[in-house]
Amino acid sequence: MTETRDGEDETRIAHLSGWFRRRPTSMEYWELLVTEERLVWCFVGESFKSMLLRADTGERGRGEIEDATPDRALSLDERNFxxxxxxxxxxxxxxxxxxxxxKLVVTWKENDEADSYELYATKTADSQVDDVEALADDPRLSHVDVGVETTDGLF
Known part of the structure; x- marks a missing residue:
């Protein structure tokens, strides 16, 4: 899925949508934009474990990311990187x-520091197996261990 947005220098390779990260007191909702140069992490909302604070599921933020350029997406929240x-x-x-x-696990290393995020699909997320498999075939990611584990069973 390679597409170029109007007025943008970067080509979007993939948009991995509908993910959340478990935190001690909340769930953070994230979208990932893969371009020819970088992986843009877009924070789109947070739902707290307290029943009184469970409102934001990231849907509004996801809509903003859908057509945003990578630079625009980075500017939407201070947690984006x-x-x-x-x-x-x-x-x-x-x-x-x-x-x-x-479950999606992404690991990277910057300045000799390793980091990783473990994300889980929201209930509304579509299967993104094809998108991740396409990343494995992209020559710009030939140095990255890209893999998909599928199962035919219920568990």
Whole structure:
């Protein structure tokens, strides 16, 4: 899925949508934009574990990211950040089943510091197996361990 947005110098390779990160007191909602130069992490909302604060599921933020350029997406929230493609080490997707959410683990290394995010698919997320498999075939990511684990069962 390679597409160029009007007025943008970077080509968007993929948009991985509908992910959340578990935190001690909340769930953070993230969108990932993969361009020919970088992986842009876009924070789109947060839902707290307290029943009184469970309002934001990131839907409004996802709509803003859909047509945004990578630079615009980075500017939408102070928590947004970008990782150069050269720094990526792995992108691993475990496809979801009827009883288990899909899981995406992205690892990278910058300035000799390793980091990783473990994300889970929201209930409304589509399977993104094809998108991640396409990343494995992209020559710009030949140095990255890209893999997809699928299962035919319910678990």
């Amino acid at each position: 970008a990782v150069p493609l050269d720094s990526l080490e792995s992108v691993r997707l475990r496809d979801g089943t009827l009883f288990r959410r899909a």
